[in-house]
Amino acid sequence: MIGERLGDEVLNERIQTDDESLGRRRYLVTKQRAVERSLERWRQGLKADWHLLSRDDVASMAFVAGELWATLSRDEWEQMHFSKLGLHETRVIVAHADRLRHGARREETLEQVMRLIEQARVRSEQAMRGGEGG
Template sequence: MPHTSDDTLGRRRFQISRDQAVEAAIEKIRYAPDADWHSFSGTDYACLRAILGELWSSLDHQKWEQYAFSALTRQDIRALLVLGAGLPGHCLSCATVNEMDVILSRTLRNPEKP
């Protein structure tokens, strides 16, 4: 078995964590009552996965955990897709990440409320 560097293992752990977080978010969105999931195409799904992956990489993970992805609406998802148009192969700008954060922050769970 070839030697694998700590750097390579760290990158792989990061990718696995990101992919798991994105898949969990997608699963919540898929069953969200206001998401109208069936109205999105396969291309939309792939773009949303890429967008969420970039956001997970860019945002504080504690904040990510507070987003209630199941509260996203069809309009929220469309807005994320429009903002992330052309993402594959490109990184999101700070301004775009901030705009997407505003959309997702509308769903923030307030742990202090019962």
């Protein structure tokens, strides 16, 4: 009887651990897919300028996108328009990624990145409206 209870406890603990592992794995896969989609949009927005970026730059971009994904609500994440970023903003974001990796003011740095993305979106919308009248 005691052996059965101990066996049940071990089994329940194993199931709970498996559920936790599965949950972590699901989270990581979802995050990875979101980051890959954001990089694809970023690449499409940069067009030929994408080839001016190094592998390290792209890794830094993925890191920042992952940090944003982990920090933002899903609605906020969906409002991130990576395709509107130009080469200059991208290079600034890569520099922010380097600071983030070294633990420098995480929250402030992510806010600066979000501000750059938002400014690029607004600028793009203004350019489209300006082009409609001419």
